[in-house]
Amino acid sequence: MLRIAENLKSVRERIETAARRVGRSPEEIVLVAVTKTRSVEEIREAIAHGVEHIGENYVQEAEKKFVEIGTAVHWHMIGHLQRNKVKHAVEIFDFVHSIDSEQLARELGRRAKAASKCVDVMVEVNISGEQSKFGVEPDNALDLAGSIRDIPGIRLCGFMGMAPIVNCPEEARPYFAKLKQLWDKLPDENRIFLSMGMTQDFEVAIEEGSNMVRIGTAIFGSRELSP
Numbered sequence: 246m247l248r249i250a251e252n253l254k255s256v257r258e259r260i261e262t263a264a265r266r267v268g269r270s271p272e273e274i275v276l277v278a279v280t281k282t283r284s285v286e287e288i289r290e291a292i293a294h295g296v297e298h299i300g301e302n303y304v305q306e307a308e309k310k311f312v313e314i315g316t317a318v319h320w321h322m323i324g325h326l327q328r329n330k331v332k333h334a335v336e337i338f339d340f341v342h343s344i345d346s347e348q349l350a351r352e353l354g355r356r357a358k359a360a361s362k363c364v365d366v367m368v369e370v371n372i373s374g375e376q377s378k379f380g381v382e383p384d385n386a387l388d389l390a391g392s393i394r395d396i397p398g399i400r401l402c403g404f405m406g407m408a409p410i411v412n413c414p415e416e417a418r419p420y421f422a423k424l425k426q427l428w429d430k431l432p433d434e435n436r437i438f439l440s441m442g443m444t445q446d447f448e449v450a451i452e453e454g455s456n457m458v459r460i461g462t463a464i465f466g467s468r469e470l471s472p
């Protein structure tokens with residue numbers, strides 16, 4: 246458990262160093278601790294050391310943890326969201342990073358409104374071009390943003406993207422630069438978060454303009470080794 250505290254300290258230092266390298270303030274970068282497969286105990290440990298944002302990939306897994314942890318932190322849905330899970334997702338998540346269709350956005354807005362909530366959403370953009378990845382094609386991202394920005398119950402906050410798995414973080418740079426270029430074209434009120442960067446590449450993502458990084462392994466250790 247000491248490990249989590251030490252890892253968090255190191256991640257924060259690396260975020261700060263990357264931000265300063267490009268003349269940005271580290272305070273503008275939100276750290277989302279990605280907790281898929283992690284225990285409630287591990288999550289509590291992270292919260293005890295200042296984590297305020299939790300990222301989960303599956304609604305069912307998040308539900309179990311939410312019951313224990315509650316609203317002490319902000320919950321982020323970072324995995325693919327199925328429409329039949331939206332009702333439950335609205336009960337947990339303050340942020341959904343994975344909007345990839347107008348239908349999904351409308352369903353989320355409808356359910357959020359019914360629960361008297363407003364969910365912050367990002368459009369997931371498939372910047373890697375890999376077939377296996379979710380998200381809209383870069384060419385369609387601004388159109389989708391335009392068609393969901395006025396939906397009641399949600400607030401369009403920006404874009405999320407994932408670089409392909411690369412051997413060296415530097416190889417991720419062009420993908421992040423491309424997403425930043427798209428993000429710059431959003432209207433001011435929708436250009437709040439640019440969610441990009443994970444353990445393998447978050448420093449490069451910050452250098453390219455990310456202000457929200459989603460980090461699991463560097464905080465909690467390898468998922469393969471977790472029980």
Ligand SMILES: *Cc1c(COP(=O)(O)O)cnc(C)c1O
Binds near residue numbers: 302460
């Ligand atoms: C698992 C996951 C992460 C975190 O990955 P790490 O390599 O463990 O930092 C970030 N974003 C998404 C969408 C994920 O599924």
